[in-house]
Amino acid sequence: MSKGTISPAPPRVSQYGVDPKYVNMRGADLDGMTSVGLRELIPDLPDVIYPSDLGPSAVRSATEQTLAKVDLSKFKPGSTVNILASHHGFTFLRGEPYAEMLRTIKDFVQSETDVKEVRLRAGLGMRFRETEEYIKSHGLDDYFNGKALGVAPVDEGLPIDTRIGTLYGLRKMYDADVIIHAHNSDVREVHFHRQVDRAVKPFGMSYARTETRSTYHWNLGPRAANFVARSIFDSDFVQQKYGFSCFMIMSPVGAITVDADNDLYALNDRVTVGGMKNYGKIITLMGAIDECIVILALRCCVWVKAFCMPLSRRSVSGMWVCPGGTIYARHRPFSNGPWLVSAVACGAL
Amino acid sequence: MKTVNVHAKVNLDLCIGCKTCERVCPVYAVKVTREGKKVNVEIDGKICVGCWNCEQRCPEHAIEMVACEPYTLSTDVSAFDYEEIKELCRKARFHPKQLVCYCTASRAEELAAAILAGASSPEEVVRATGIGAGCGIECNQPILRFLEAAGKTFERRKNSYQWYGRTCTVWEIPEEVRSEYPVFRFDGDREMFEEIINAPVQK
Numbered sequence: 001m002s003k004g005t006i007s008p009a010p011p012r013v014s015q016y017g018v019d020p021k022y023v024n025m026r027g028a029d030l031d032g033m034t035s036v037g038l039r040e041l042i043p044d045l046p047d048v049i050y051p052s053d054l055g056p057s058a059v060r061s062a063t064e065q066t067l068a069k070v071d072l073s074k075f076k077p078g079s080t081v082n083i084l085a086s087h088h089g090f091t092f093l094r095g096e097p098y099a100e101m102l103r104t105i106k107d108f109v110q111s112e113t114d115v116k117e118v119r120l121r122a123g124l125g126m127r128f129r130e131t132e133e134y135i136k137s138h139g140l141d142d143y144f145n146g147k148a149l150g151v152a153p154v155d156e157g158l159p160i161d162t163r164i165g166t167l168y169g170l171r172k173m174y175d176a177d178v179i180i181h182a183h184n185s186d187v188r189e190v191h192f193h194r195q196v197d198r199a200v201k202p203f204g205m206s207y208a209r210t211e212t213r214s215t216y217h218w219n220l221g222p223r224a225a226n227f228v229a230r231s232i233f234d235s236d237f238v239q240q241k242y243g244f245s246c247f248m249i250m251s252p253v254g255a256i257t258v259d260a261d262n263d264l265y266a267l268n269d270r271v272t273v274g275g276m277k278n279y280g281k282i283i284t285l286m287g288a289i290d291e292c293i294v295i296l297a298l299r300c301c302v303w304v305k306a307f308c309m310p311l312s313r314r315s316v317s318g319m320w321v322c323p324g325g326t327i328y329a330r331h332r333p334f335s336n337g338p339w340l341v342s343a344v345a346c347g348a349l
Numbered sequence: 350m351k352t353v354n355v356h357a358k359v360n361l362d363l364c365i366g367c368k369t370c371e372r373v374c375p376v377y378a379v380k381v382t383r384e385g386k387k388v389n390v391e392i393d394g395k396i397c398v399g400c401w402n403c404e405q406r407c408p409e410h411a412i413e414m415v416a417c418e419p420y421t422l423s424t425d426v427s428a429f430d431y432e433e434i435k436e437l438c439r440k441a442r443f444h445p446k447q448l449v450c451y452c453t454a455s456r457a458e459e460l461a462a463a464i465l466a467g468a469s470s471p472e473e474v475v476r477a478t479g480i481g482a483g484c485g486i487e488c489n490q491p492i493l494r495f496l497e498a499a500g501k502t503f504e505r506r507k508n509s510y511q512w513y514g515r516t517c518t519v520w521e522i523p524e525e526v527r528s529e530y531p532v533f534r535f536d537g538d539r540e541m542f543e544e545i546i547n548a549p550v551q552k
Binding site for chain 1: 521
């Protein structure tokens with residue numbers, strides 16, 4: 001066990017966070033604080049490519065290697081391509097590995113095909129300019145020649161016919177001939193999706209209008225709701241455009257590798273198994289902690305707001321901060337209700 | 350219930366007249382007009398619910414939120430016969446005490462009361478309760494489900510990016526989908542909802 005504390009990442013400049021100039025003290029600076037490395041607790045956690053001495057180049061190599069096995073026959077000469085991304089990817093490890101994966105996908109498609117243009121379309125959640133901030137801070141607007149956009153759930157919609165009726169995607173996400181699904185495998189809100197179609201979820205969330213996201217949250221229930229994303233992905237409209245998927249494969253200690261596939265459901269199976277294998281122990285361990293004090297200094301925390309109660313000792317019994325800043329907490333939103341494990345905050349920390 | 354303490358204000362020197370603000374407004378408080386090269390933007394302070402959509406989506410950062418005299422958007426549930434409230438909630442398939450908007454901590458009973466008070470379109474519900482004037486994401490479908498349950502039909506404004514339509518509920522999943530995908534537990538979730546909807550109302 002470390003006698004000191006691991007330095008947290010520097011605070012990020014964001015309109016949604018505290019201005020770094022006002023951050024005079026971090027939780028790690030409090031008297032008596034000690035860091036516990038996850039590998040000390042769980043020795044069989046996998047090796048990672050990031051963070052490592054190789055930096056982002058390890059992500060580039062892994063992305064190139066996995067993309068080499070992808071079928072690019074859908075990428076016709078002169079066609080337009082949208083890489084669909086989500087803000088969540090930028091919340092890991094300061095966002096650089098995800099940004100490098102996106103850059104590499106663009107470079108690879110342009111070098112291997114004669115497409116006309118590759119753009120970036122990145123979805124976001126409740127902070128409608130958050131992705132714009134990531135795009136700017138990672139220089140992706142220049143890298144994509146000004147064709148990198150953050151797309152919000154209130155932006156122009158697009159009706160999509162599915163097996164469960166009309167759902168609504170975001171028009172800017174689908175305004176290309178071919179789409180690439182570029183995501184990550186972190187378990188995130190495991191109490192919501194329960195690892196059911198984890199890899200498919202952005203089709204019903206990050207790439208979808210508010211009507212569709214609300215369908216997930218209100219109309220179908222905790223298991224059935226995961227069909228929203230599948231029904232959109234399986235629709236004729238999306239299948240006509242779908243090229244391949246490319247995922248940054250995450251673990252509690254960093255990015256393990258990059259995995260790409262034309263078959264999203266095959267990738268989904270691998271993500272499901274990996275999620276259980278790599279996150280199961282830490283979630284189980286958190287479930288065994290019966291009391292803890294949580295330090296949160298946030299301007300925005302969805303779950304505090306969502307359940308209208310403070311994350312106090314009574315409602316939170318375990319907490320874990322992943323590299324890059326996503327905070328997972330074992331918490332009980334309702335007294336006498338079930339304990340849940342979820343990401344309580346990320347991004348603008 | 351929502352207390353509104355900011356209103357949108359446009360800087361016409363930066364505005365390019367793209368109408369994004371008009372299209373993302375959930376209550377149609379913004380009107381963009383153009384006379385030749387001159388753009389005019391009217392934001393109706395009597396209608397604005399301070400949701401920040403326009404400020405957050407303006408591509409030119411031409412809108413800022415400025416403090417206004419605070420006022421509250423809410424509907425008093427006690428002004429209505431609670432049996433009527435319960436009936437409308439059950440029709441919409443919500444429990445009266447169920448939270449329908451996390452941002453405003455509003456419950457289904459308030460949504461029902463707003464409609465009983467005369468709200469007949471999504472924007473009128475937002476104005477009457479504040480529901481839908483927070484994150485702008487989560488509560489979209491409860492609003493549309495309640496309006497439909499009350500028999501209120503509304504026409505979506507042309508060119509607006511709001512209120513595209515009600516979508517599928519767990520009661521409407523086609524039989525072939527339910528049997529083809531048992532892993533999604535459609536029937537189990539429907540039973541769970543029925544249990545919630547039919548639970549007794551505690552005072």
